Amino acid sequence: MKIEKNTQQPSTLAGQNRMRCNQWITLFAALVVAAPLGAVAADAPHLEKRGTATQLIVDDKPFLILGGELGNSTASDLKYLSTHWGTLKTIGLNTVIAPVEWDQIEPTEGVYDFAPLEGLIQQAEANRMKIVLLWFGAWKNSMSSYAPPYIKHDYKTYARAQDDKGVPQDILSPYDPDTLKADQRAFGALMSHLKSFDSNHTVVMVQVENEIGMLPVVRDCCPQAQAAFLGQVPKALTDYLQKNKANLHPFVRDVWAAKGNRTAGTWAEVFGDSVEAQEIFQAWGFSVFANDLTKAGKAAYNLPMYVNGALNRPDQKPGQYPSAGPIPHVFDIWKAGGPDIDLIGLDAYFPNYVYWADQFKRPDNPVFVPEANRAGRTDAGGNAFYTLGELEGIGFAPFHIETLPNPSTHPLTDAFRVLHQITPLIHANQGKGTMRGFRAPLSYEGVLDETPRKYDIGGYTLTVSMVDSRTPKDTQDIAAHGGLIIQTGRDEFLAAGRGVIIRFADAAANSSYRVGIEQIVEGEFVDGEWVGGRWLNGDESGQGRYLRLPPERFGILRVKLYRYK
Ligand code: DGJ
Numbered sequence: 001m002k003i004e005k006n007t008q009q010p011s012t013l014a015g016q017n018r019m020r021c022n023q024w025i026t027l028f029a030a031l032v033v034a035a036p037l038g039a040v041a042a043d044a045p046h047l048e049k050r051g052t053a054t055q056l057i058v059d060d061k062p063f064l065i066l067g068g069e070l071g072n073s074t075a076s077d078l079k080y081l082s083t084h085w086g087t088l089k090t091i092g093l094n095t096v097i098a099p100v101e102w103d104q105i106e107p108t109e110g111v112y113d114f115a116p117l118e119g120l121i122q123q124a125e126a127n128r129m130k131i132v133l134l135w136f137g138a139w140k141n142s143m144s145s146y147a148p149p150y151i152k153h154d155y156k157t158y159a160r161a162q163d164d165k166g167v168p169q170d171i172l173s174p175y176d177p178d179t180l181k182a183d184q185r186a187f188g189a190l191m192s193h194l195k196s197f198d199s200n201h202t203v204v205m206v207q208v209e210n211e212i213g214m215l216p217v218v219r220d221c222c223p224q225a226q227a228a229f230l231g232q233v234p235k236a237l238t239d240y241l242q243k244n245k246a247n248l249h250p251f252v253r254d255v256w257a258a259k260g261n262r263t264a265g266t267w268a269e270v271f272g273d274s275v276e277a278q279e280i281f282q283a284w285g286f287s288v289f290a291n292d293l294t295k296a297g298k299a300a301y302n303l304p305m306y307v308n309g310a311l312n313r314p315d316q317k318p319g320q321y322p323s324a325g326p327i328p329h330v331f332d333i334w335k336a337g338g339p340d341i342d343l344i345g346l347d348a349y350f351p352n353y354v355y356w357a358d359q360f361k362r363p364d365n366p367v368f369v370p371e372a373n374r375a376g377r378t379d380a381g382g383n384a385f386y387t388l389g390e391l392e393g394i395g396f397a398p399f400h401i402e403t404l405p406n407p408s409t410h411p412l413t414d415a416f417r418v419l420h421q422i423t424p425l426i427h428a429n430q431g432k433g434t435m436r437g438f439r440a441p442l443s444y445e446g447v448l449d450e451t452p453r454k455y456d457i458g459g460y461t462l463t464v465s466m467v468d469s470r471t472p473k474d475t476q477d478i479a480a481h482g483g484l485i486i487q488t489g490r491d492e493f494l495a496a497g498r499g500v501i502i503r504f505a506d507a508a509a510n511s512s513y514r515v516g517i518e519q520i521v522e523g524e525f526v527d528g529e530w531v532g533g534r535w536l537n538g539d540e541s542g543q544g545r546y547l548r549l550p551p552e553r554f555g556i557l558r559v560k561l562y563r564y565k
Contacts, residue, residue: 045204047304047342047366051431053392054343054366056304058130058204062427064388065204065395066416067095067132069371070402072140075099078119084402085127091407092416095204096124097370097397099134101146106186109150114193121202132370132397134207135190137293138183141310142215142322144172151182158182161220168222171215174289175224184296195301206303207370208294211310211347212286213322218275219282229281233270237284238263240336251329255280275318280333282324287337290326294340307338308345308370311356314444328359335364347371347399351479353383354441357391367393374398374412381415381554382439382482385497388419389437389484392430411480411498411554418496418554421525422486425494429486434458438500439482440466448478458487460515460561461507468499468551470539476551483549491518491561499551504561517544518560525556532558 042059055062068091075081075098088096104116117133124131136146144152151158151172159176160168172179187208194203214220219229241248241256242263248256255276256262262270271277294305309325318324326334326344334344345368346360353372360367369387374380380398387393404410419426429435436455440448452465466481467473476499483497495502504515520541523532534540536557541548547559 042201044301045201045303047394049431052363052433053431054394055427055430056204056394059201062430063094063130063204064419064423064426065095065130065132065368065397066093066384066419066423067097067370067395067397068093068374068401068404069097069134069397069399070099071400072099072136074402075120076101076104076116078116078123081120082123085123085129087402087404087407088129089127091401091404091410091413092420093129093401094420095130095132095395095397096401097132097134097207098124099136099210100190102135102137102183102186103146103148105190106148109148110185112186112189112193114190114197117190117193118197121198125200125202129202131203132205132207132395133194133203134210134370135187135297137187137209138172138174138179138289139212140210142211142213142325143170145170147172148186151179159222159224161214161225162222163217164221166221169215171220173220173222173224174285175220175222175228180289180292183293187293188296188300191297191300191303194303203303205368206297206305207345208290208297208305208307208341211308211322211325212290213310213325214282214286214319215322216319218318218323219278220285225285228285229267231266233265233267234284235264237333237336238270240332244332248332249329251276252280252332279318279324279330283326283330283333284337286324287326287334287341291338291340294338298340304342305340306343306345306368306370307334307341308347310347311350313350328356331359331362331365342366343368343394345370348383349373349399350444351377351379351442351446352444353379354386354439355444357383357387361391367391369393369396371399372396374401374404378411378477378480379439379442379482381411381498382480384412384415384419385482385484385554386437386439388426389435389486391437392435414554415482415498418556421556422494422496424528425486425488426484434487435484436462437482437484438464438466438497440478442479446479450478455485456507457485458490459507461505463503463505465501466499467501468548469501469542470548471551481551483554488558493547493559493561494556495547495549495559496554496556497549498554500549502547503545504547506563513563513565516562516564517541517547518562520547520557520559522555522557530558 045058140146158179159173161171161173307326309327310322312321384396387396455462481499483500485495506513520536521532
């Protein structure tokens with residue numbers, strides 16, 4: 001429930017009475033809208049495990065984020081923000097990912113101004129969109145540029161990180177308890193205000209900080225950090241390592257093993273003091289800070305919370321890439337240090353999307369992509385299908401979405417159009433083993449692996465090719481292809497996507513049966529109802545040899561199979 005604050009002063013008694021009366025009417029109306037008789041208010045957005053998947057539940061129903069993240073500064077000016085909703089709606093977003101800046105909401109120590117937050121929520125509601133809120137607090141891309149002036153100026157209270165030569169950086173140290181306290185206080189105040197203001201649950205998730213990581217050296221060397229490095233490795237970390245010994249990432253496993261898998265000792269005793277060991281130390285410092293911040297936020301308002309990280313390019317050393325951020329080779333440290341953080345999100349800017357995204361799907365990590373490349377390449381649509389279908393993701397959101405070129409005809413818009421239609425089916429099938437997603441993996445250099453792949457699903461083996469056999473190869477944008485398939489009955493499937501060819505076989509070992517196509521129909525869901533179109537028995541399916549999602553645009557096909565011998 002939200003009651004508008006009335007800031008105008010009535011000039012007459014009649015005016016005051018009218019206002020009081022209006023306030024009562026507003027209050028009553030708000031109560032009726034928010035809680036009709038017998039209705040139970042929906043739970044706050046939260047995560048729920050369903051089989052192998054975790055779903056985001058909003059207003060008591062699963063919610064799939066078909067989103068986009070705004071450029072960093074777009075929401076800092078509500079007037080500027082207001083000019084972009086048309087584009088966001090054209091793309092078909094149901095969620096906008098937007099920052100709240102620490103320096104804007106706490107311009108003076110202990111004095112809060114939540115107008116930017118309230119305005120953002122009001123604009124999103126008016127445009128029927130949900131929000132994932134980014135807390136730009138102590139760190140934004142390693143730096144501390146969003147800290148309020150009182151923090152920036154007071155370097156004696158709020159210690160700066162130092163490099164290995166003792167040179168201070170414009171980066172707050174995670175080892176300074178005063179910094180943690182200040183960040184917790186502001187973030188707690190934000191979440192508390194959100195709880196009372198956002199009765200419609202427009203904000204569905206919160207990101208804690210942004211792309212934490214240490215630059216330009218592997219770890220912080222300020223005096224507090226040095227003291228921590230000379231101290232004992234916390235038991236919570238060695239307990240985690242022991243408990244998860246068989247499944248540790250090779251990076252962490254090898255560094256720990258090199259010192260004999262010790263379960264107690266100083267950092268140097270347990271991990272050594274190699275660059276790798278120092279990155280582990282720094283990842284622990286960051287993760288514990290982020291976890292303590294998350295706890296403070298959740299204590300005020302318990303929304304799902306996550307962190308994100310900047311991935312490392314091949315051959316870069318920590319400190320060249322933001323060292324010790326929440327990225328796959330130090331996930332174990334972040335999971336041990338951040339048990340209250342619900343998930344680690346994927347910021348995917350490199351072409352080798354599949355390589356990275358696959359590493360984010362773990363039993364302890366639902367996949368969410370708050371940032372993805374959207375501009376120079378056309379792969380965002382295919383990546384969205386792969387993320388939601390194959391990795392059972394919560395959502396997918398390219399970055400700087402309001403600048404998407406040609407939004408009405410962009411392949412991402414086309415992908416979201418189809419994904420909206422099949423969202424209920426995706427939700428119904430996540431976590432059950434009845435859905436698979438496809439795309440051709442690209443290498444970091446952008447080279448496509450076009451090898452057809454095999455998938456077993458519900459008694460059938462699918463051979464999936466991402467190269468269209470009916471279109472000249474040099475005219476195909478194979479990187480833009482992607483899709484998913486859902487088993488809708490014993491011998492029935494729904495396939496959606498673009499540029500995918502699927503052949504079916506019997507999955508039973510040594511089966512003498514062959515599989516034929518009874519029928520393929522194209523169509524779409526209109527207001528949730530299937531409306532079938534053309535029957536595709538001819539050239540479009542190689543006269544019944546395969547199912548083909550054409551490469552030109554995203555579409556939906558339903559297929560019925562039969563066995564014969
Ligand atoms: C990743 C960051 O998380 C974003 O805030 C933004 O700075 C982009 N990089 C720019 O590419």
